[in-house]
Amino acid sequence: xxxxxxxxxxxxxxxxxxxxxxxxxxxxxxxxxxxxxxxxxxxxxxxxxxxxxxxxxxxxxxxxxxxxxxxxxxxxxxxxxxxxxxxxxxxxxxxxxxxxxxxxxxxxxxxxxxxxxxxxxxxxxxxxxxxxxxxxxxxxxxxxxxxxxxxxxxxxxxxxxxxxxxxxxxxxxxxxxxxxxxxxxxxxxxxxxxxxxxxxxxxxxxxxxxxxxxxxxxxxxxxxxxxxxxxxxxxxxxxxxxxxxxxxxxxxxxxxxxxxxxxxxxxxxxxxxxxxxxxxxxxxxxxxxxxxxxxxxxxxxxxxxxxxxxxxxxxxxxxxxxxxxxxxxxxxxxxxxxxxxxxxxxxxxxxxxxxxxxxxxxxxxxxxxxxxxxxxxxxxxxxxxxxxxxxxxxxxxxxxxxxxxxxxxxxxxxxxxxxxxxxxxxxxxxxxxxxxxxxxxxxxxxxxxxxxxxxxxxxxxxxxxxxxxxxxxxxxxxxxxxxxxxxxxxxxxxxxxxxxxxxxxxxxxxxxxxxxxxxxxxx
Numbered sequence: 001x002x003x004x005x006x007x008x009x010x011x012x013x014x015x016x017x018x019x020x021x022x023x024x025x026x027x028x029x030x031x032x033x034x035x036x037x038x039x040x041x042x043x044x045x046x047x048x049x050x051x052x053x054x055x056x057x058x059x060x061x062x063x064x065x066x067x068x069x070x071x072x073x074x075x076x077x078x079x080x081x082x083x084x085x086x087x088x089x090x091x092x093x094x095x096x097x098x099x100x101x102x103x104x105x106x107x108x109x110x111x112x113x114x115x116x117x118x119x120x121x122x123x124x125x126x127x128x129x130x131x132x133x134x135x136x137x138x139x140x141x142x143x144x145x146x147x148x149x150x151x152x153x154x155x156x157x158x159x160x161x162x163x164x165x166x167x168x169x170x171x172x173x174x175x176x177x178x179x180x181x182x183x184x185x186x187x188x189x190x191x192x193x194x195x196x197x198x199x200x201x202x203x204x205x206x207x208x209x210x211x212x213x214x215x216x217x218x219x220x221x222x223x224x225x226x227x228x229x230x231x232x233x234x235x236x237x238x239x240x241x242x243x244x245x246x247x248x249x250x251x252x253x254x255x256x257x258x259x260x261x262x263x264x265x266x267x268x269x270x271x272x273x274x275x276x277x278x279x280x281x282x283x284x285x286x287x288x289x290x291x292x293x294x295x296x297x298x299x300x301x302x303x304x305x306x307x308x309x310x311x312x313x314x315x316x317x318x319x320x321x322x323x324x325x326x327x328x329x330x331x332x333x334x335x336x337x338x339x340x341x342x343x344x345x346x347x348x349x350x351x352x353x354x355x356x357x358x359x360x361x362x363x364x365x366x367x368x369x370x371x372x373x374x375x376x377x378x379x380x381x382x383x384x385x386x387x388x389x390x391x392x393x394x395x396x397x398x399x400x401x402x403x404x405x406x407x408x409x410x411x412x413x414x415x416x417x418x419x420x421x422x423x424x425x426x427x428x429x430x431x432x433x434x435x436x437x438x439x440x441x442x443x444x445x446x447x448x449x450x451x452x453x454x455x456x457x458x459x460x461x462x463x464x465x466x467x468x469x470x471x472x473x474x475x476x477x478x479x480x481x482x483x484x485x486x487x488x489x490x491x492x493x494x495x496x497x498x499x500x501x502x503x504x505x506x507x508x509x510x511x512x513x514x515x516x517x518x519x520x521x522x523x
Contacts, residue, residue, distance in 0.1 A: 002217040004210055004247065005190070007041035008034050008236055010264075011057040012081050013194075014227030017271045020045060024054040026263045027068050033262075034224075035073035036255040037240070041219065044069055044101065047080040048088055061092050066100040077102045079131075084108035084116045096127035103158060107133040110140065113148060120155050131159040131192060131219075136319060137177060138169050145177070149184045159190035159219050164205070166319075167198030167231060168283035174205045175212070182214050192219035195234045197226065198283035200275060202234040207242065225260045225268065230282075230289045232273040277303055285310040288321035295330060300401045300446055302424060309333045327442040334421035334446065335435040343430040347417070348459040355380040356456065356464040359394060360449045361387040364517035365468030372467045375516060383456075385469075386448040388412055398452040399425075400434065419451065443492065444499050453507055463512040471497045471520030497521065 011022060011030060022030070027044075034042050044065055045057030052064045059065045059080065069078050080101045082088070085108075096102065104123050108116035116132070123130045132152045137145065152160060162169075162177050169177070181191050193209055195202035206220050222236035237260070240251035281303070282292035287310045295301060301309065310318075313329050357372075357380050359365060365372060373392070376382060384394040386404045388411060397412055399405040400419040409416065409427035418425050419434040436458070437451040444450065449469050456464060472493035497520050504513060504523045513523055 001213045005040040005219045007221045009043040009221050010223040010227050012043045012045045014223045015057050016229035017273055018267050020056040020058045031069045033255050033259050035076050037252045041077045043079050047082045048086055062094050062100045079103040079105055081105045084112040090122050103129040105131045109135045129158040132157045133161040133163050135163055136165040137162045146184050153186040159192040161192035161194050163194045164196050167196030190217045190219045194221040197231040198279040224256050225264045231275050231279040281307050287318045290321035294326045302402050336420045338420040338433050340432040344459055357382045358464050358466045359384045359389050360469035362468035362470030364470050368517050385452050400446045400448045400451050457511040465514045465516050467517045
């Protein structure tokens, strides 16, 4: 049986969680602490970009890494990762002199194989050891996989890595890939594995790789605390313990726990990673995990809708995420067109000549409930935006969000106005066309209060009073009528408030909007 090495990639792959902004002191402290664990390889971060920020584990060149890892531990190898989707100019790589990283890991998609090969040639010439990391290994046919192995055999990399980019490779398929690699890699090349945990396969696959008892040396990537985008990565502390118990290694677990406590726990509290239904669905549909992360942040889709949307994305786009594509498919899914002229005309008749009070789920509605109730007369029509509104007992409830509406339907006697994207809705009196009232701005495409105000303007309403439309805050749970309604838009609060203010100003040409509770919006 060959040797088994562990590589920590927390500051690199875990950096997707916090934009690699660990802080200079944390990066240096992490580097010293991880050396105490006895693991053999440490990945300090990405080598990419043009500007150096000492608080981020992203480095535009080799030289900027050196002070972050000094003094180097002689028993551990230091590496950085170079992504062929956005490589630094090859001339920016300087010869290996022992003061910075010892090796460079090159990661690339199938269509960047040629560029990756040329880059690896240069890395080798400069005196670094290098590893070949094949993005989305499961997307290769057996013939293609063997072909890329044969090609890089000519360069004799230190390691060749199976990369489960989407976290969907299950044990049977993983073992097949491992056997193919072992049988075709040149002697002396280490077989490596980089896992993602969307289907919770990381530990089982890593364990099965070790238990194959190959003559070839193995290298297994892991992150302290399993830190990583979405569902995260293989937990270093858990797998190191497995190695200690079963293979006679002597990895020190306590420094890993100290890293969790001193450096990562605060990040985890605000930037959760771990198993989630959206990441499970992204894996089972073969979609890039960033689709799941992007769509989950909208907090509008039920599990059924989430699955349908991901399945509807064409195969060629599933593996190549972009925010623009994600928004395009989200909007297309939501725009389930209906001719709503009759519904709008009926609403126009019901609301004509009436005072209109719109209730939004802001905290001010609870704090000033008596004042607001005093403004509601016998001739006032009360319309709640996407919530039950408790003791206010609204006449109508408007909803554009199926996740919210699932808690509303069956629990209200109000007449329900829903948008056409809500295919699962059962309690509905009026269905209006989603795209007619949606924003063109993708960040606030389905803001329910804005959509309701547009609908009222379309129904001929000239003036509304609005309560509880407070605006977003960095303290998300503190700004809602009750905590069950809270959305976490804290990181984008200022931007969203500005965007909504702008759209309210545009709408004010058609509809007089009077806020009767405090708001951050400027009309």
